[in-house]
Amino acid sequence: MSNINTQLSHLWIIMDWNRRWARSKLLPSVAWHKAWADNVIKITKLADKQWIKYLTLWALSENNLKKREKKEVEWIIKLINNIESFLWEMLEDNLRFDTIWNLSELPKNSQIILERVKEKTKNNTWITLVIALVYGWQDEIVRATKKILDAWINPEILTKKEFRKYLDTANFPMPELIVRTWWDIRHSGFMLFDSEYSEYYFTEKNWPEFNEKEFSKCMDYYWNTKRNFGK
Numbered sequence: 001m002s003n004i005n006t007q008l009s010h011l012w013i014i015m016d017w018n019r020r021w022a023r024s025k026l027l028p029s030v031a032w033h034k035a036w037a038d039n040v041i042k043i044t045k046l047a048d049k050q051w052i053k054y055l056t057l058w059a060l061s062e063n064n065l066k067k068r069e070k071k072e073v074e075w076i077i078k079l080i081n082n083i084e085s086f087l088w089e090m091l092e093d094n095l096r097f098d099t100i101w102n103l104s105e106l107p108k109n110s111q112i113i114l115e116r117v118k119e120k121t122k123n124n125t126w127i128t129l130v131i132a133l134v135y136g137w138q139d140e141i142v143r144a145t146k147k148i149l150d151a152w153i154n155p156e157i158l159t160k161k162e163f164r165k166y167l168d169t170a171n172f173p174m175p176e177l178i179v180r181t182w183w184d185i186r187h188s189g190f191m192l193f194d195s196e197y198s199e200y201y202f203t204e205k206n207w208p209e210f211n212e213k214e215f216s217k218c219m220d221y222y223w224n225t226k227r228n229f230g231k
Helices: 018-024 029-049 062-067 070-092 108-121 137-150 160-164 212-223
Strands: 010-014 054-061 096-100 128-135 177-180 199-202
Touching (some): 029 070, 029 212, 062 070, 128 137, 177 212, 199 212
Parallel strands (some): 010 177, 096 128
């Protein structure tokens, strides 16, 4: 199949089945947190080598925060708060860190830490790592609609392009490729507006096992896919 793709500028990954991986290794569920963080660093470096400008990782859904056991949520918050320990590496690699979605649902201390890391890396120019936290598409669409109503936008001039300005992803390009780990062939309401013409790749590997070899398979899949964009 002929390749007509342009540069892959934005890659999204739905990181799934971390807890199942821990259980398969006879490890406590919280053991996946370190494995999760270690792999974020590895995959970000691989994306960087591919000249991908934006890498968005869905780390925490709205339902995860509300429905997971209290102990696990506490571990997730600890993991989020630990992001600052990687600041030196972000600065060394010229990486810009950003977040999207409803951070107001997180503890105030977590919000402060995330904003501090974003501020300290905002002038970096190589790859932008975006972590999606407390995300749900239904929540995003409701919040975007409220912003539009508050702005008194005339419905007659509300185009798709104008609508996107009120989404959390407004400052980032739409994704060319979305990867979901562990073979769950569903989108889980992940960025439905922006993914209209995205390519999907579903891998049997769970996130901690998503290594360089599997990453290369994703890239090969994308570069060998003929994208028609509705034509």
